[in-house]
Amino acid sequence: MHHFAYRNGVLHCEDVSLEAVARELGTPAYVYSDATLRRHYSVLADAFANRNVLIAYAVKANSNLGVIATLAEMGAGADVVSGGELMKAMEAGVPANRIVFSGVAKTAEEMKIGLTRGIHQFNVESLPELHRLSKIASEMGKRAPIAFRVNPHVEAGGHAHISTGSAEHKFGIAWHEADAFYDEASRLPGIDPVGIAVHIGSQIMRVEQFRAAWEKVVALVRRLRDRGFAISRVDFGGGLGVPYKDGEDPDSPLVYANQARDVLGSLDVQLIFEPGRLIAGNAGVLISKVEYIKERDGRTFVILDAGMNDLMRPALYSAYHEVLPVRTPALGATRSPVDLVGPICESTDRFAKDRSMPPLHEGDLVAFMTAGAYGATLSSQYNSRPLVAEALVRGDACVVVRRRPTFDEMIALERAPDWIASG
Ligand code: LLP
Numbered sequence: 001m002h003h004f005a006y007r008n009g010v011l012h013c014e015d016v017s018l019e020a021v022a023r024e025l026g027t028p029a030y031v032y033s034d035a036t037l038r039r040h041y042s043v044l045a046d047a048f049a050n051r052n053v054l055i056a057y058a059v060k061a062n063s064n065l066g067v068i069a070t071l072a073e074m075g076a077g078a079d080v081v082s083g084g085e086l087m088k089a090m091e092a093g094v095p096a097n098r099i100v101f102s103g104v105a106k107t108a109e110e111m112k113i114g115l116t117r118g119i120h121q122f123n124v125e126s127l128p129e130l131h132r133l134s135k136i137a138s139e140m141g142k143r144a145p146i147a148f149r150v151n152p153h154v155e156a157g158g159h160a161h162i163s164t165g166s167a168e169h170k171f172g173i174a175w176h177e178a179d180a181f182y183d184e185a186s187r188l189p190g191i192d193p194v195g196i197a198v199h200i201g202s203q204i205m206r207v208e209q210f211r212a213a214w215e216k217v218v219a220l221v222r223r224l225r226d227r228g229f230a231i232s233r234v235d236f237g238g239g240l241g242v243p244y245k246d247g248e249d250p251d252s253p254l255v256y257a258n259q260a261r262d263v264l265g266s267l268d269v270q271l272i273f274e275p276g277r278l279i280a281g282n283a284g285v286l287i288s289k290v291e292y293i294k295e296r297d298g299r300t301f302v303i304l305d306a307g308m309n310d311l312m313r314p315a316l317y318s319a320y321h322e323v324l325p326v327r328t329p330a331l332g333a334t335r336s337p338v339d340l341v342g343p344i345c346e347s348t349d350r351f352a353k354d355r356s357m358p359p360l361h362e363g364d365l366v367a368f369m370t371a372g373a374y375g376a377t378l379s380s381q382y383n384s385r386p387l388v389a390e391a392l393v394r395g396d397a398c399v400v401v402r403r404r405p406t407f408d409e410m411i412a413l414e415r416a417p418d419w420i421a422s423g
Contacts, residue, residue, distance in 0.1 A: 002282040003033040004369070009328045011367055015396040018287050018326045022365050025389045025400060027289040028306035030376050032062070032401075034070055034394035036283035037372075040253075041074045044275060047257030054120070054272045056100045058238045059085045061276030061373035062284065066392040066401030068092035071279065077120065079238070079274035083110040090117065100235065100272060102149070102199070104170055105129075111136045115144060121272075123149045123197045123235065125172055130185060137190030147195030147235055148173050148181055150220065152213040154200050171199070175216065182224055193229060195272070196220055199237025202277060205250040207259045210239070214263045221267060235272035236260060242281035244320050244370050253278065277373040284372020286311050286388075287326065290364045291343065300338040302360050307342030308349040309382035311368055311375050315348040323351065326365035329358035340366075344383050376402075386410045 003014045011018045013031050021031050045055055056077035059068060063085060068078065069092040077098030078089035089099055099119040101110070106122070111133050114122060124130050124146045137144040151172030173181055178196075185193040200213045214236055221231045241250040260271065288306035295301075313319035323340055337354040351368070360366070368375075376390055386409075390402040 001039060002036045003039075004036075004282075004285060004367070006328055011324060011326045013285070013393040013398075016393045016398045018285070018367060019365060021391055021393075021398055022287055022289065022326070024398070025391055026404065027287055027365065028304075028310050028388045029404075030284055030286050030371065030388060030390040031398075032064070032067060032280075032284040032372055032390065032392045034392060037067060037070050037279060038074060040279045040283065041071055041076055044253045044257065044273070044278070045075065047254050048260075048271070051261070052270045054098060054100075054270060056098065056120075056235075056272055056274050057279055058274045058276030059089055060377055062280040062375070063088055063377050064390050064392075064401050065092050066390075066399065067280060067283075068094065070392070076279075077272075079276075083107070083113050086110070086113055086117070086119070096120070100197075100274065102197075102274070106133075108132060108136055111144075112140070115140055115142050120145065121195060121233065121235075122146045125149050127173075127181060127184065130181070130188065130191065134188035134190035139190075143190055143192040145192045145194045146185065147197040147233060148178060148185070148193075149197040149199065149235075150175055150178055150217065152198055152200060152216045154209075154213045154216075178220055179223070179227075182229055186229065193231070195231060195233030195235060195270075196224075197235035197237065197272070199235075199274065200239060202239050203241040204239045205241045205248070207240070207251045207256045210236070210256075211259060211263065214260065218263055218265075218267060221269065231269070233270040233272060234264075234267075235274065238274040238276050238278070240275060240278045242277055242370060242373075245322065279373075281373040282370045284370075284375060286368040286371040286375055288366055288368065290360050290362055290366065292362060293360065300336070302338045302340050302357070304340060304342055304351070304366065306351075306368070306388075307344040307383070307385065308346065308351075309344060309380045309385055310342075310388050311351070311371055312378040312380075313374060314351045315346075316378070321351065321371060322369040323355065323357070324367050324369060325358055325360065326367055333358045381410065384410065 056079040058079045072093040078094040079100045080086045081103035096117040100121045102123040104125045149172040185191045288304040292303040308315040335356045340351040342349040386405045389404040392401045
């Protein structure tokens with residue numbers, strides 16, 4: 001469910017025409033829907049009404065301040081994986097006590113920021129990390145609330161590159177080490193072991209795939225409690241998928257929530273989730289303009305002004321994004337197979353091969369659908385292309401929530417060394 005639809009032949013985000021956005025912001029540009037973000041958050045939150053739950057939005061999916069602030073206003077917490085994400089979440093209004101700090105390589109500096117701000121929890125992924133955190137916390141006269149992220153040795157995830165829960169992945173502590181690591185944590189002066197966390201992958205379509213991992217976590221909580229640990233939180237991670245293609249039908253947040261209730265049974269804990277894609281995925285599109293149509297060797301290349309640096313998912317994961325013309329094609333227009341490519345000097349700068357598209361011409365606009373998660377956040381300045389603008393729409397209002405930097409701004413952080421003769 002999202003709020004992008006055709007009106008009078010033009011694709012709109014809520015009440016705003018994407019043609020108008022393109023005129024105002026230029027292209028390429030990301031456009032997000034406030035109503036869609038809010039709906040996704042509340043569907044999940046409502047499914048847990050009356051339960052002690054913290055929905056910590058995974059900021060890596062879309063870290064635009066406007067997006068985080070929208071969710072913060074709804075009551076969301078934040079799952080962050082860097083000092084930068086932590087600062088952004090706080091700037092956007094997420095209270096520290098709703099922030100979970102995940103990630104395999106927290107630096108001393110990042111730990112200090114989290115401890116100074118008094119965040120809810122650090123998800124710890126190794127023994128050396130635990131020891132560093134304890135040392136820093138004790139030096140600051142604090143105790144860091146932690147959950148170990150356990151690696152449940154469960155295979156799941158929409159693509160090999162976004163699965164995280166099996167033994168070969170770098171994430172989490174080994175399942176069989178958990179008891180010993182909690183013993184160790186309880187002996188450390190700067191650590192308060194309060195929870196257990198798990199995250200097995202992303203773009204997971206069936207909730208059944210989470211079940212084994214969640215059941216392992218619950219069994220571990222019971223065992224640790226029996227051994228005298230005051231485990232009061234479980235973090236089930238993120239990972240529920242969204243439809244990218246017609247016909248894809250991931251399990252709903254309600255089914256997901258029901259399974260979580262079922263697995264938890266009577267266990268009295270704070271339940272934490274870290275959804276990213278589920279909330280932001282189909283709340284955003286990337287609009288792009290056709291620069292050229294190139295016919296060669298029997299192929300038609302539709303060359304867009306968006307490149308793999310702006311939307312990396314197809315190049316990185318062979319991910320599929322539906323591409324819609326912003327203006328509906330004329331009645332009876334025939335579709336034909338084209339390659340949708342960008343301007344970057346790389347063969348992988350191809351969004352789709354042999355994609356059946358209606359007729360497209362120079363200057364036409366297209367929209368990459370379901371680009372709200374891992375779109376702008378994965379983008380880069382490759383080929384010295386300034387990061388693209390981002391807009392947030394609410395009803396008939398459209399606000400630029402990240403403006404496109406000028407070339408001068410892009411260059412300003414760099415300098416040539418003094419030994420270059422200035423001429
Ligand atoms: N929690 C942790 C610890 C994570 O590593 C992730 C995502 C999430 C939560 C949120 O997962 P989600 O609910 O969004 O599935 N760039 C890839 C996805 C990478 C996901 C990384 N971790 C993509 O574009 O498909």
